[in-house]
Amino acid sequence: MTNPLTLYIGNKNYSSWSLRPWLVLRKAELPFDEELIKLDVPGYKEALLAISDAGTVPVLNVKGETIPDSLAISQWAAKAVPNLWPKDPAMRSRAIEVTHLMHDGFEALRAHAPMNLRRRTSSKMPQSCLDDAAKMVELWEDCLSKHNGPFLFDDWSIADAFYTPAATRFVSYDLPRSAKADTYISELMSDMDYMDWEADAMVEPWDLPETDKVNR
Numbered sequence: 286m287t288n289p290l291t292l293y294i295g296n297k298n299y300s301s302w303s304l305r306p307w308l309v310l311r312k313a314e315l316p317f318d319e320e321l322i323k324l325d326v327p328g329y330k331e332a333l334l335a336i337s338d339a340g341t342v343p344v345l346n347v348k349g350e351t352i353p354d355s356l357a358i359s360q361w362a363a364k365a366v367p368n369l370w371p372k373d374p375a376m377r378s379r380a381i382e383v384t385h386l387m388h389d390g391f392e393a394l395r396a397h398a399p400m401n402l403r404r405r406t407s408s409k410m411p412q413s414c415l416d417d418a419a420k421m422v423e424l425w426e427d428c429l430s431k432h433n434g435p436f437l438f439d440d441w442s443i444a445d446a447f448y449t450p451a452a453t454r455f456v457s458y459d460l461p462r463s464a465k466a467d468t469y470i471s472e473l474m475s476d477m478d479y480m481d482w483e484a485d486a487m488v489e490p491w492d493l494p495e496t497d498k499v500n501r
């Protein structure tokens with residue numbers, strides 16, 4: 286390995302937590318190696334625990350030190366390079382707050398509409414999932430209406446990285462959204478870095494049947 290940073294990630298089709306800091310490192314222009322751990326195959330948990338005690342991906346290895354957790358990795362990157370959070374202090378605080386909302390909340394959306402980039406369905410979703418989706422659209426609209434776009438806080442920030450996997454769920458599961466939210470989703474999904482990740486996900490040979498059968 287040639288880079289001082291290695292990001293351990295899960296399957297690109299499914300691992301929403303991995304996608305977030307991967308985008309952040311790309312936007313930070315910090316060169317990194319990536320190591321993909323296949324999830325839900327025999328021995329995968331041992332493989333994860335060999336990388337960090339968290340037993341999850343993502344994990345960033347910085348010259349031998351490990352940082353688990355998508356938000357901790359993103360915060361590390363924000364300390365290493367400028368401009369990953371908005372400069373304006375009030376905008377910055379709100380960006381951190383909405384990022385935490387995604388990191389810690391929207392459980393129903395996460396459970397009933399797991400990231401699955403290859404999936405396209407219009408099947409009926411549970412009300413709790415639709416309620417979360419509506420809450421997310423409201424949050425996006427609030428941020429977008431206060432700034433000039435195209436991102437939640439004008440320029441791209443870690444907040445947008447955190448909502449990118451959520452945006453893909455609106456498309457995969459055909460979740461209702463306003464025109465403004467749809468424009469934001471299209472913006473995130475046409476991002477060049479996101480498209481690199483998605484291209485890999487499309488040709489990944491591994492399926493997670495439990496995730497694929499959600500809402501079938």
Ligand SMILES: N[C@@H](CCC(=O)N[C@@H](CS)C(=O)NCC(=O)O)C(=O)O
Binds near residue numbers: 295299354
């Ligand atoms: N809070 C963690 C969540 C990480 C997480 O749950 N990752 C999933 C993959 S997307 C995982 O590693 N799962 C392993 C398992 O369930 O055993 C973060 O933000 O990084």
